[in-house]
Amino acid sequence: MPDWWTRFQLRRERERTSPMNLDLSAIAKQRGIRYFLISYTDLMGGQRAKLVPAAAIADMQKDGAGFAGFATWLDMSPADPDLLAMPDGAGMIQLPWKKEVAWLPADLTMGNAPVGQAPRVVLKRAVQSFAAQGLSLKSGVECEFFLVNADGTAVSDDKDNAAKPCYDQQALMRRYDVIAEICDYMLELGWGAYQNDHEDANGQFEMNWHFADCLVTADRHSFFKFMVKSVAEKHNLRATFMPKPFANLTGNGCHVHVSVWDPTGDRNLFQDDSDELGLSGSAYAFLGGIMRHAVGLAGITNPTVNSYKRINAPRTNSGATWSPNTVTWTGNNRTHMVRVPAPGRFEIRLPDGAANPYLLQAALLAAGSAGMSVQADPGPRYDIDMYEQGHTVTNAPKLPLNLLDAIRGFERDETLTGALGMEFSKSYVKMKTIEWNAYSAHLSEWERQNTLDV
Numbered sequence: 001m002p003d004w005w006t007r008f009q010l011r012r013e014r015e016r017t018s019p020m021n022l023d024l025s026a027i028a029k030q031r032g033i034r035y036f037l038i039s040y041t042d043l044m045g046g047q048r049a050k051l052v053p054a055a056a057i058a059d060m061q062k063d064g065a066g067f068a069g070f071a072t073w074l075d076m077s078p079a080d081p082d083l084l085a086m087p088d089g090a091g092m093i094q095l096p097w098k099k100e101v102a103w104l105p106a107d108l109t110m111g112n113a114p115v116g117q118a119p120r121v122v123l124k125r126a127v128q129s130f131a132a133q134g135l136s137l138k139s140g141v142e143c144e145f146f147l148v149n150a151d152g153t154a155v156s157d158d159k160d161n162a163a164k165p166c167y168d169q170q171a172l173m174r175r176y177d178v179i180a181e182i183c184d185y186m187l188e189l190g191w192g193a194y195q196n197d198h199e200d201a202n203g204q205f206e207m208n209w210h211f212a213d214c215l216v217t218a219d220r221h222s223f224f225k226f227m228v229k230s231v232a233e234k235h236n237l238r239a240t241f242m243p244k245p246f247a248n249l250t251g252n253g254c255h256v257h258v259s260v261w262d263p264t265g266d267r268n269l270f271q272d273d274s275d276e277l278g279l280s281g282s283a284y285a286f287l288g289g290i291m292r293h294a295v296g297l298a299g300i301t302n303p304t305v306n307s308y309k310r311i312n313a314p315r316t317n318s319g320a321t322w323s324p325n326t327v328t329w330t331g332n333n334r335t336h337m338v339r340v341p342a343p344g345r346f347e348i349r350l351p352d353g354a355a356n357p358y359l360l361q362a363a364l365l366a367a368g369s370a371g372m373s374v375q376a377d378p379g380p381r382y383d384i385d386m387y388e389q390g391h392t393v394t395n396a397p398k399l400p401l402n403l404l405d406a407i408r409g410f411e412r413d414e415t416l417t418g419a420l421g422m423e424f425s426k427s428y429v430k431m432k433t434i435e436w437n438a439y440s441a442h443l444s445e446w447e448r449q450n451t452l453d454v
Helices: 003-016 024-031 054-063 119-131 169-174 176-189 214-234 281-292 294-301 357-373 386-392 403-412 414-420 422-441 445-451
Strands: 035-041 047-053 065-067 083-087 101-110 136-148 195-198 204-208 238-240 254-261 338-342 345-348
Touching: 024 054, 024 101, 035 054, 035 083, 035 119, 047 054, 047 065, 047 214, 054 083, 101 119, 101 214, 119 136, 119 214, 119 357, 119 414, 136 214, 136 357, 169 176, 169 195, 176 204, 176 214, 214 238, 214 357, 254 281, 254 357, 281 294, 281 338, 281 345, 281 357, 294 357, 294 403, 294 414, 294 422, 357 414, 403 414, 403 422, 414 422
Parallel strands: 035 101
Antiparallel strands: 035 047, 065 083, 083 101, 136 204, 136 238, 136 254, 195 204, 254 345, 338 345
8 A cells, every 4th residue: 555545544543533533522612612513415405413511521522413304305214214414523623603512423323323415424435436536625605595574575685786796885885794703703714715706696695715635615605604694684684595586687606616635635636737627637527526416416516396497597687697508618718608718617506505514525526536437538628608609519419407307317327326325326316306396386476477367
């Protein structure tokens, strides 16, 4: 076994067994923590938690916090034994707005074995498989969200009504208290927050922080959604990451920037300064995997009925949807599914705000890794405006038109389903099919207006 791999494994083991990761009782005393939120994310992206007093955290680390899996969106029955959430001390985040509470991401177990359908378990297995090849994925996410009224029917700022509201200075500063508070917390947590803006839709914002190891990014992404919603509620507002909450406005994307590094994290294996776009052969092969598996990926990156109101939307009030509908890639051009904004990385613009933070990273890693394993060709680069000239591209696959097409695309993609694990894949397809069937059984007002008198 190579020396670098041995060193890498030893370093990871030291980190895993360090006192900071294991002795949460001591950490609680040092930091004044009274309670821990032991949290996991279910298949539908719901965040579930138990509030555990610091006096009991040592027992929770040993035995896990018990849940009834059927009571959340997991493919389980009432007859299944306890689902045990094992807290990961390495991912602990002390709530900046309530410092007596610390959030702990957890890995689900049942019968002393990891639960294969649990999203964080799926990602950790994908990371471990990639690490066995001497590779690590680093990523950053651009989370867009709306600040809306209590029932979600309108944006919260009635003065925010410009036709082109992107980067609107006045609208941004009218929500200064909310945005600055969240940004201050990210700075305090050491995330490297670096810019915040009003996005392309009225009432919509985006906040950016530095990229990191993909598991760290997934934990932060999960916590960010919790934090944004909590701060919004504190200010008597409501935050939503719903992909398309308003038909006439740009939807909530969750663009992901990815790059692959050596195990030390010191060398970006995607960067090649001799290439026109600054990408290496490995980067193009990873991109080839994303392109080859895009239809199946959509079932994970765009996981709701509403997701397909965003990626297949007509022109919005601002003049553009800023979302893709065709499997194409380009240089620095925002009208395609993937763009290359700078050397050594690319941005995947397909995912939306409903994406499960852990499954998002796992699926991209699985698709990209599959591409690298066969040196997949990403296909032709298009530098056209896809919104104006997309009709001229006749040989590129279209993205799914609805959730059912995406579920079927994912189910057919044996590379993706195999990489993510059959326990997960079967459960995910089952739960998402139930969701689609529930939607299909719903009688909408549109149907009444257009069919009542036929």
